[in-house]
Amino acid sequence: MAYALLVSALLYRELTWQRLLDAALGTLRASSAILLIVAIAALFGWVLSVEQIPQAITKIMLSISTDPLILLLLVNMLLVVVGMFLDSATAILVIAPIIAKPLVAAGVDPVHLGMVVVFNLMIGLVTPPMGLALFLVADIAQVKMKDILREMMLLSI
Numbered sequence: 001m002a003y004a005l006l007v008s009a010l011l012y013r014e015l016t017w018q019r020l021l022d023a024a025l026g027t028l029r030a031s032s033a034i035l036l037i038v039a040i041a042a043l044f045g046w047v048l049s050v051e052q053i054p055q056a057i058t059k060i061m062l063s064i065s066t067d068p069l070i071l072l073l074l075v076n077m078l079l080v081v082v083g084m085f086l087d088s089a090t091a092i093l094v095i096a097p098i099i100a101k102p103l104v105a106a107g108v109d110p111v112h113l114g115m116v117v118v119f120n121l122m123i124g125l126v127t128p129p130m131g132l133a134l135f136l137v138a139d140i141a142q143v144k145m146k147d148i149l150r151e152m153m154l155l156s157i
Helices: 002-011 017-050 053-064 068-085 088-105 110-125 132-141 145-156
Strands: none
Touching: 017 053, 017 088, 017 132, 053 068, 053 088, 068 088, 068 110, 088 110, 110 132, 132 145
């Protein structure tokens, strides 16, 4: 980063104090919007943990089947929905330890389960209504969220 600042200021002579301040303020605005969403997601994860909702989901899953393929299908659906509302770090911290025990006991490889968890959460990050990556893309591209959602709907048809 220091190298980029030096090159911009000394070699290209495009970096001024005002441009540096504008860039810092833009970064502050973008980061604060995303961190607000992450904070709310962390609060939601805490509420889920306190109310023991993931444990209840695990009991329901095991009452449906002990077949690893069916459990993986259920976990796939659960994680995409969770990924829509929580950031991936919170979801991994809250959901992964709870679903890992019954799935590993049913015969699912832990590495495979980890890949399934990460992949499905990443799909959830770009899925409306609260995909965190959508807000980040909208802010960076300086595009309205409704325009991004419209384009996503066109791509899914």
